[in-house]
Amino acid sequence: MRPWRMQRFTGRRGQVIRLAGVGVLATSLAVLGGAAPAAAVPTPRFQSAPAGSVVTQLPLGVSNALTTVMVELSGDPVTVADADAATPLTSSQKQARRNQLRAAQVPVEQRVRELGGTVEGNYQSAYNGIKVRIPARNAPALLGTPNVVALHRVQPMKPDNIRGVPLIGAPAVWPRGIRRQIHPAICWGIAMLVFVGWHLPAPFDLAMRSRPWHLIEEASFFVSGLLFWLPVVQPWPSDRAWPRWSMAIYLFLATLPCDVLSAFLAFSERLVYPAYAAASHHAGTNPLHDQVGAGALMWFCVTFAYGIPAAIIMLNELSPRHHQPGVNRAAEV
Numbered sequence: 001m002r003p004w005r006m007q008r009f010t011g012r013r014g015q016v017i018r019l020a021g022v023g024v025l026a027t028s029l030a031v032l033g034g035a036a037p038a039a040a041v042p043t044p045r046f047q048s049a050p051a052g053s054v055v056t057q058l059p060l061g062v063s064n065a066l067t068t069v070m071v072e073l074s075g076d077p078v079t080v081a082d083a084d085a086a087t088p089l090t091s092s093q094k095q096a097r098r099n100q101l102r103a104a105q106v107p108v109e110q111r112v113r114e115l116g117g118t119v120e121g122n123y124q125s126a127y128n129g130i131k132v133r134i135p136a137r138n139a140p141a142l143l144g145t146p147n148v149v150a151l152h153r154v155q156p157m158k159p160d161n162i163r164g165v166p167l168i169g170a171p172a173v174w175p176r177g178i179r180r181q182i183h184p185a186i187c188w189g190i191a192m193l194v195f196v197g198w199h200l201p202a203p204f205d206l207a208m209r210s211r212p213w214h215l216i217e218e219a220s221f222f223v224s225g226l227l228f229w230l231p232v233v234q235p236w237p238s239d240r241a242w243p244r245w246s247m248a249i250y251l252f253l254a255t256l257p258c259d260v261l262s263a264f265l266a267f268s269e270r271l272v273y274p275a276y277a278a279a280s281h282h283a284g285t286n287p288l289h290d291q292v293g294a295g296a297l298m299w300f301c302v303t304f305a306y307g308i309p310a311a312i313i314m315l316n317e318l319s320p321r322h323h324q325p326g327v328n329r330a331a332e333v
Contacts, residue, residue, distance in 0.1 A: 064135055064136070064137065065135070065136050066133050066134065066135060066136070067133070067134065067135075067136045067139060067153060068120070068131065068132070068133050068153070068154040068156075069131075069132060069134065069139055069142075069151045069152060069153050069154060070127075070129050070130070070131055070132075070151070070152040070153075070154060071108060071112075071129050071130050071131075071132055071142055071148055071151060072127075072128070072129045072148070072149045072150045072151070072152060073101070073104060073105060073108065073128050073129050073130075073147045073148060073149060074104075074128075074147050074148075074149050075100075075101055075104065075128050075147070076128065077101065077123070077124055077125055077126055077127055077128040078094050078097050078098055078101075078124055078125045078126075079125060079126050081097055082094065097124075098124045098125070101124040101128050102122065102124055104147050105122050105124075105129075105130055107145070107146065107147075108130060108142070108145050108147065108148060109122070109130060109132075111141075111142060111145045112130075112132045112134060112142065115134055115135070115138040115139075115141055115142070116134065116135055116138055117132045117133055117134030117135070117138065118132065118133050118134075119131070119132050120132060120133055131154070139151060182227065182230065183241055184231035184241055184242050184246075184247075184250055186227075187227040187228050187230055187231055188228065188250060188253070188254060190224050190227055190228075191224040191225065191227060191228035191254070192254065192257050193224075194220050194221060194224040195221075195224070195257060195258065195261075196257055196261070198217050198220070198221070199261055201272060201273055201274075203217075204273050204275065205273060205274060205275050208273075208275040209275070228254070231247060231250065232247050232250070232251065232309060232313075244313065244317060245313070245314065245317045247310070247313050248310040248311075248313045248314045248317075251306040251307075251309055251310040251313075252306070252307075252310055254306055255302055255303060255306045255307070258298065258299075258302040258306075259299060259302065259303070261295075261298070262295045262296070262298045262299030262302065263295070263299065264295070265291055265292065265294060265295025265298070266292050266295035266296045266299060267292075267295075268291065268292075268295075269288075270288075271287055271288060271291060272291065273291070276290055276291050
């Protein structure tokens with residue numbers, strides 16, 4: 001079988017096959033050679049528009065979008081007519097002028113509705129025109145309406161004070177001493193010192209027996225509370241001493257002394273404060289139960305009072321909105 005096949009390819013049929021292969025190879029080389037020069041100079045896919053060209057076709061996503069424009073009409077508004085008059089206009093003359101301008105605006109409003117728009121307002125006193133919301137591709141058609149002078153696109157503005165406050169120099173008005181707040185560590189230390197100090201048995205009993213000392217105790221709690229929350233709330237224009245996320249740790253650490261004292265009062269089997277015995281005797285309750293209830297109540301309230309603001313701060317720090325420019329992060333709580 002092998003000699004026969006070799007003889008088969010070396011015969012007349014083999015010559016035909018070889019000639020056909022050569023022809024195919026030559027044709028392929030000719031095609032590639034002809035395509036190479038053409039590929040060397042690619043045809044540009046886009047052509048530059050002639051100077052002075054105007055865009056006449058917009059994508060549907062742009063042309064169908066609603067836009068807000070002010071349609072300016074011919075005729076001076078009431079204030080301009082009053083200023084140009086030889087004598088000031090009377091109230092009846094101003095109203096007549098206003099009615100005249102309003103009557104000329106009615107056909108324009110009808111044309112706006114025919115073009116698929118809505119009228120959001122009309123003006124005659126300081127400005128003669130109407131505010132409309134209309135598809136962008138239909139807005140130029142309003143220029144052909146009688147009495148229409150021009151169209152002015154209303155640019156949306158979001159009010160903020162990011163640039164306004166520095167522009168008027170407000171930070172410079174405040175003394176530097178007001179802008180610099182007390183260090184958070186000092187605020188935390190004073191608050192914890194006042195809290196623990198007044199819960200020692202001797203100062204606690206003194207405040208319970210003496211009305212003046214009780215008022216001093218309440219005033220010290222109030223002042224130390226303001227100092228404690230000052231770094232957390234951070235009122236403007238104070239400077240920030242620690243990163244914002246550290247305020248969550250600041251609040252968490254503040255729960256520790258309160259939790260230790262609350263747990264001690266709640267699980268203690270003896271009266272810590274002798275004043276509890278006298279107060280419970282008058283109220284007819286068990287003084288030890290009264291102490292346990294007070295410790296449990298303080299434990300519960302402190303956990304939520306400090307835990308909820310700490311959670312809000314951490315959620316705000318981890319949210320994507322936190323990284324957007326211009327977002328006020330000074331007072332989440």
